[in-house]
Amino acid sequence: MSAYTYGNTANAAERIKEISGVNPLKCMKCGKCSATCPAFNEMDIKPHQFVSYVQNGDIEALAQSKSLWKCLSCFACVERCPRDVKPGKLIDAARQIVIREKGQNYLKADEIPELLDDETPQQLLVSAFRRYRR
Amino acid sequence: MQELISRAKELLADNTVARVLGWRAGDLPYNPEAAYFETPESLDEFVYDGFCGANLSKMMIEASKLEGKTLVCLKPCDTYSFNQLIKEHRVDREKAYIIGVGCKGKLDVEKLRKMGIKGIQKITGAKLTDDCENLEIETIYGSKTVSYKDAMLERCHVCKGKEHMIYDEIIGESKDTKDADRFAEVERIEAMSPKERFEFFQKELSKCIRCNACRNACPACSCRRCVFDSTKFDSAQKANVDDFEEKMFHIIRAFHVAGRCTDCGECSRVCPQGIPLHLFNRKFIKDIDQFYGEYQAGADAESKGPLTSFTFEDVEPGIVAERG
Amino acid sequence: MYKIKKENLKALFQMISEKQDLILPVKKAEQTNFALWTEDADVDLTTLKTVKSGKDAFFPQSETLYTCVRDGKKLSVEPEALREHPFVVFGMKACDVKGVEVLDKVFLSDPVDTFYAARREHGTIVAMACHEPEESCFCKVFGTDAADPVADVAVWMIGEELFWKAVTEKGNALTESVKELLQDADAADEEAVSKEKEAIRTIIEKLPYTHLSLEGWDGNATEEKFNSPVWNELYKPCLACGTCTFVCPTCQCYDIKDYDTGHGVKRYRCWDSCMYSDFTLMAGGNNRTTQLQRFRQRFMHKLVYFPANNDGMYSCVGCGRCVEKCPEALNIVKVIKAFEKQGGEKA
Amino acid sequence: MQRIGVFVCHCGTNIAATVDVKKVVEMAKMEPGVVHAEDYQYMCSEAGQSKIINAIKEKHLTGVVVCSCSPRMHEATFRKAAEKAGLNPYMVEIANIREHCSWIHKDMEEATKKAVILARAAIAKVNLDAPLQPGESQVTKRALVIGGGIAGIQSALDIADAGYEVDIVEKLPSIGGRMSQLDKTFPTLDCSACILTPKMVEAAAHEKINIYTYSEVEKVSGFVGDFTVDIRKKARSVDMSKCTGCGVCSQKCPSKKIPNEFNRGLNNRSAIYIPFAQAIPNVPVIDRENCIKFKTGKCGACAKNCAAGAIDYEQQDEIVTKKYGAIVVATGFDVIKLDQYDEYAYSQSKDVITSLELERLMNAAGPTKGHLERLSDGKAPKNIVFVQCVGSRCSDNRGKSYCSKICCMYTAKHAMLIRDKYPDTNVTVFYIDVRTPGKNFDEFYRRAVEEYGVNYIKGQVGKVIPQPDGTLMVQASDLLDNKQILMEADMVVLAAAIEPNKDVRKIATMLTASIDTNNFLTEAHAKLRPVESPTAGIFLSGVCQGPKDIPETVAQAGAAAVKAIGLLAKDKLTTNPCTAKADPLACNGCSQCMNVCPYGAISYEDVQVNDHGVRETRRVAVVNNALCQGCGACTVTCPSGAMDLQGFSNRQIIAEVDAICR
């Protein structure tokens, strides 16, 4: 079905835009996303840069970035973005693309109980399921 | 009826009125016609019974131009039309002496025919004073008994009430004949799919012969020159073309009387093809009630009609698509 | 004479319509009118009077005469083809057939109306006797026998059977074409038909209008009737609608109009009514400006002008449709009676 | 039948590049009534117009169709040309084949087809056109200015100087507007009051200017040249003719805890008050909602202490009805509410303020007498952070989509003033872009950076977090350094977006002036008629039309005044001849048209008619052409079609519909 890889930049960028519903061209580069980001310092590609990476179709770099996995999905950037660009959604979409590319490497329902510990918040689990199920 | 005649004679005699507008007995048991009576003697032919369905208020447009007052007999529902005509300056209140006549529901000979009754020779029970539930009908093909209710015009089943909205005096008792929901039929059609609705109206309207009886009987359609007879819109077509003309005629006619139509039911009563034309008017009335608050045209002679007024918060036309 | 079982009528209609168009009373939305027969048509032979008479079959309410098509500055005119496909009108009553006779006088005399003539030529009328005449009927006044209609074929519906009698050549031809469905009638059947005729005639004698007198109404009465004061009151309830004219089997007035199709014009004619305020409206105005004049015109035409020009033939056939359908309960009978009464008062 | 000429404009390549104009000419020639058709490069040019004029003369044209740009652009041009050739100007119709066709369609064949159809519709309409004669109406030689800020004052002064009477209606107790609240003005740093007050005084003293303060426009009727306006003079409770402006009443007033609007609520005022020292008129007003006398019936301290006996508790609102020829709208602006911007802690910390509040804090007549101090503890702030674009340039529903235009400059001004007066204060400005298009603007901003050491950081502030010790933690990003910044501040100043005054919608509705989605009044043409409303006789002055700084506002105020003067200088106006007209023979006299007419232009008269031989007296509708504006509401209400609109008649519109659908 999917003929692209995230290396196929044009396709992958389109796919990210489609999944996230975000038009990166709306960004006015104010940096409020980066300003609000609690994980800013752990990221190699900063949230505001994420937008231009998608815009430029440089998805390979995103896929390889640490940021992809450092984003907490707290959505502060989504909340605060004055231009409706919502970098958090872009990151999330990029993450999904990467995950899907990994093919079999999904979390299976049976495996979950073992992985559970009491500390994990319910909400996180549910949202993880929603995002990473097949 | 006798009381009505004596009172009319009195009013003619003391010159309060110059003429009486009522009904003259017909040559069949069910066909009285509207008539003017100018002398007390002529009133001997006066009749008022269940078959006097015609709404005389529209005739008052012409009567208002005559010298002197005209005594006009108006049933409760007719008085709504009269009020509306006053509002539109078409009749002169000062030229009318209104006797509100009692009404226990008007009869529809077509209903009798639908029951297979033919060769009618005599009907009893149709008089206002007849205190019975049934009509006794003698025909060439035998006698029939029919319940009065079953022979009533459609409009009487959704009667607006037995009160006269305007009158100088009232003669005769009226009966509440309402036993059906006024909008039930409209709702039934609304519930259909668009295709079914289209087929329903296509079927009904294809019967239309463009005889203009509905228009000419309608007290709201009182235009001196109807747009469908004039060159104002390049729309004066007389053809009974099923695919458009008839729809155009009936929609526009209903639109022109929207907010002014009192729902007197004359259009459906007079239609020779039995088209339920009142459905158009009632649909507008239902929408108006729902969108702009309940409004009964002719309940008074002053209020602004719903199409000549507005509120800032009116619903958007998109509601039609939204409600599906 | 032939007969056919009621239950086989559908097969009969099917057979007729294989070769010809079949027009007969069909009930649609509770009203019965003449219409083209189709497999699923709700044929209604019991209703005595269709709302409109069957005159549409020969003189349709609206018909295109020719079509102009504009292409740039070029204009082409395409006349409408005349009727060539044969058709049968089934179930007209004696009065309706008489109505066609009246129309013939108008449309077949010089100049001949080719559209009408073509239809008459290709149309066969099967007329049906009136099983149960009604109180509004007064065909006898005009010499019509509802019990024995004069048409191409006459039929009687008695009990479960329909009796069929070819009257004219056209009638014979039609009979031939459906013969395989018809059975020969025997003496008992002839007897039944005679009985039916008698029964009808007996009832007609009892009808309230049967003995209506037409005395004083003829082609010579123009002056007297036209100037009568009776009209002054009589017309007043008239709504000026066209119901009476449109249900009438003999009214033959039409208007000619153009319909703009956007790329040309379709010239069509459609029934008009002398009751309408725009009837015969011309650039210079209207020759009849009041409803009184229009009302008078209709009845004068039926009872005076038409007989004056057609050897005494009235253009009313006593079908009683106007009696039934006038929204204000006015009708030709009331007009005749009003004059009768006024005459009586005078005398 | 008309003799119609069709003129197809190429508009250079604007039309000709997508519409085959030759084809349009060829097709137009096929239409009924068309006796002439040609195309030309620029129909609106002198040469193009003379083509029309020549054709009218040579071919005896009775109607003209120009296929060109929008009629809103050149209808008047072509009508004038026709008039020059002796043709009634209303026999000209425009087919809009540029804005409605060539500019929006890419495919030549498709665009040409559409252009042909649009031409056809216009030809069909001209075929039914009738010559129309415009009427005349009087001009009332007085102007109304709504709003008494710098825009309104300037417009009023200019109009009055030209010799026309002007009334200013100001909602607040004093004229002066926003500018009176400002401390200094950019880029010259002169004192706002010093330059505004003389203008206020001049306006008050001008013999042609009449000022209604504490008043509102209540109702507007009429039309260009002849507006009738109801002005509600709200009860001041002080007799202006007696009051000396001594101010004793305010001092004696026991109700003193009312937030002072003039100082943006940073301090309090009394219930009877003069809004600010330079107020004009210098007459107090009783705020009845907060006055003890009005609330409880007891008190009356002001009346007791007023030597002039000017206090009048019985005073009632008064409605003044006056006529005006022109109306200038100068309703100004406000800053947006910040309650939706929680991240900046505006409602959580007293030390997060708006720039307008800062103006008051820095003003010598302000709540702190001009000392810059924290509102929470009165301490001098050492670190001040400015946040730009708060609510501006937002496409979410919290803010405004537009740039408020003035913030970059006033922030530079504020930063500079603070650094100048308190050199040991650190000033940081977080910006997205610094926009300085204006004379001496960029120089001004550079001075702030280069000479005053203001720290400009590119990057929006993400969050302001009030700390337990009363300081504020500002979290932002430095986009150029690609670093996240956590900065401690004592005061945060937000450059809140500006928005049109709340009342403008109400006023626009009364004036039937159109308004855009941001509530700015719409100009008649974005470039060519920027100070006029599309509604004739209404002119736009100042920020009500769009964000502006003071010099732009004054310039526009002057321009609006000139337009108004141009109108008032005329003795008579020609009225639109496209008015309604009733056919007395078809009129029923039902009054429905009268009920819907917004101008009261329809009355009923008993007239003698001859209806095809029937002579009678009938009650029929009569339209007053001077009052009718040609909306057409009556025409649809009329069931018989007796009421029709000249120039847009029923048959014409139907002919257009037919032409389009065929």
Added chain:
Amino acid sequence: MSIEAKEEFRPKIVAFCCNWCSYAGADLAGSSRLVYPADVKIIRVPCSCRVNPMFILRAFEKGADGVILCGCHPGDCHYTTGNYYARRRMTLLFSMLDFIGVENGRTRVEWVSAAEGVKFSQTMNEFVEKIHSLGKNVRLEDIRCRN
């Protein structure tokens, strides 16, 4: 197949536009080069209240597949109240057309100001799309116009 058939259908759409707002909005859409299908043809009227139901039915009679009326936003009428009347009239008319079984997507009212070129073009794009999905108007056309 079906795609081809769809391409062949070019709807006829009549747009009545108020001179003061949506007509100017259409001009703005034009000068901003905001594309919408050529199927839309605009008729200029002084106010939305000038539009008679007869015009709309006439358009359908003559073969229009959709009719849209654009006027000033409620409250912004150049003539103060015109669009309020238009709003009531059109609401009732559309409801009636719906009642007799005419697809309710064929008629639409949209308030578009002079400043809303984008909205104008968006509206037209949407409307044309809608008409495409409804196909040819067969329920209100006078078939005499077809040949």
